[in-house]
Amino acid sequence: MLTESAYITALILYTLSAVIAVVLMNVWLLRSRSLAVKLVVSLPVLAFLLTPALIQPEADTFAPALIVLAFQWLSLGKEAAEHALRPLLLFTGLSFGLGLILALVALFRSRGSSRDPGDPPGSA
Numbered sequence: 001m002l003t004e005s006a007y008i009t010a011l012i013l014y015t016l017s018a019v020i021a022v023v024l025m026n027v028w029l030l031r032s033r034s035l036a037v038k039l040v041v042s043l044p045v046l047a048f049l050l051t052p053a054l055i056q057p058e059a060d061t062f063a064p065a066l067i068v069l070a071f072q073w074l075s076l077g078k079e080a081a082e083h084a085l086r087p088l089l090l091f092t093g094l095s096f097g098l099g100l101i102l103a104l105v106a107l108f109r110s111r112g113s114s115r116d117p118g119d120p121p122g123s124a
Contacts, residue, residue: 025059035106035110036104037048
């Protein structure tokens, strides 16, 4: 089993790797997309990669839910993986909703700022 410092180091490295992967996804794949699209895609991907789950229902250590889900499902079946699937779906769904809200705010602000300040309201 891992020592506490090795466990924390592994979680920090995994978190940094996931954040770097999403940043690179934004730079390479979403380069020409608007901020709204980047938010709607990036937040759920981050949640999908970073949601924690207990390694087993009675355990006291966490691991990324995606990894726990994969190992539990492949080795013990769907029922054993449900404890990791529920938070993964919950946080990915919540982050998608938050991404949509932030995207709408970004679109609203960009439309408001694209209008000339000297124009009267409603003449966009």
